[in-house]
Amino acid sequence: MKNSVKEKRLKINMTQQELADEIAVSRQTIFAIETGKYIPSAILVLKIAKTFKKKVEDIFNLEKGD
Template sequence: MKNRLKEFRVKRGDLTQEELAVKVNVSRQTIIAVEKGKFNPSVKLALKLAKVLNCSVEELFTLEEGDWDDR
């Protein structure tokens, strides 16, 4: 899964990872892991992130070609 979390976070006026983490009630390490693609957020967290960043979940996260093969 590809994400644009960092892009949207920075576009929102240089919102820091820590500030975003506080707003969505997770650790800064979680935000780092999502931005690096090492952690796929729950639906609830994805919705919270989209709300804080004033965008849709689909704008933040997209499936790539190989993601359909996950079982």
């Protein structure tokens, strides 16, 4: 699953730590999501989308193999 969390975060001048605090996770979790090392749960995905005020599918996209 691809995601554009980093792009969306940088667009609103938000740091990883600020995003992490907003959705109550650690900074390494945000790093792992942005680099694709970890696929977040539905709860976290919804929280991220809510923070960016976007739809989930605007941030997270399925790839061919998924």
